[in-house]
Amino acid sequence: MNMRNHGDREVSRDANLTWSGGNENHAMDLMSMISGATQDFKLVLDFLPAYLPQFTTFHNIMLGVSLGGHTAWRMALAARSQIEAFAMVVGCPNLTSLLLERLGIDAAVFGVKGEELETIEYSQLEKVMNEQQRRRWPRALAELTRKDDQRILEEFPTDVPVFMCNGEYDKLVPSRYTSAWLERRKAMLKGDVASEESKARLFVQENTGHSCTKEMVAMLADWLGDLYKL
Numbered sequence: 001m002n003m004r005n006h007g008d009r010e011v012s013r014d015a016n017l018t019w020s021g022g023n024e025n026h027a028m029d030l031m032s033m034i035s036g037a038t039q040d041f042k043l044v045l046d047f048l049p050a051y052l053p054q055f056t057t058f059h060n061i062m063l064g065v066s067l068g069g070h071t072a073w074r075m076a077l078a079a080r081s082q083i084e085a086f087a088m089v090v091g092c093p094n095l096t097s098l099l100l101e102r103l104g105i106d107a108a109v110f111g112v113k114g115e116e117l118e119t120i121e122y123s124q125l126e127k128v129m130n131e132q133q134r135r136r137w138p139r140a141l142a143e144l145t146r147k148d149d150q151r152i153l154e155e156f157p158t159d160v161p162v163f164m165c166n167g168e169y170d171k172l173v174p175s176r177y178t179s180a181w182l183e184r185r186k187a188m189l190k191g192d193v194a195s196e197e198s199k200a201r202l203f204v205q206e207n208t209g210h211s212c213t214k215e216m217v218a219m220l221a222d223w224l225g226d227l228y229k230l
Helices: 026-051 067-078 095-103 114-119 122-128 131-137 139-155 176-199 214-227
Strands: 063-067 085-089 162-167 200-204
Touching: 026 067, 026 095, 026 131, 026 139, 063 067, 063 214, 067 085, 067 139, 085 095, 095 114, 114 139, 114 176, 122 139, 139 176, 162 176, 162 214, 176 200, 200 214
Parallel strands: 063 085, 085 162, 162 200
Antiparallel strands: none
């Protein structure tokens, strides 16, 4: 099925545009589509077994590209016990920092890196935001998004395989957000670093932008095959 507001489910073409494309509600539209898609997929996971009673075992794997990649990260919060593996291609685990940098917020003002902007309280952010930025990134949305980003860092399952693919020159969703998430997870888990490394795999393809390449597809196919190798 299509993602919300995509393909035959599209109700507003403008809602799929970014701020630079003229959509003042870019952040709200993006986050609500991701949240809605997460609810859709959770609904399928919950009820599919009831429609297919002839099957007693289900192997659910969540893979997504771009918007689907963002959604896959959120699915780890919504259905962590129902999914056996995750693959995110050009997705982002830290949408607060991604959107704040798109908004033009200078992380250096707060003495942090761009991929650490989600650590800054909204009360501090609004002091440096202009009227347009505050309108584009309202407190209600900021707090909702930040809460999920923090949960993805702290609660993402360590016992589930995850394969992350990014492009070295991706300007839309830079790979450094994923790299930073992985490093922070390792530091946070400390004694569990070895097990985390064995479950989490990151591939950043050289000379590649915001795309799912044939090399990524081939690696994902091998990865999936290895998961269920007899």
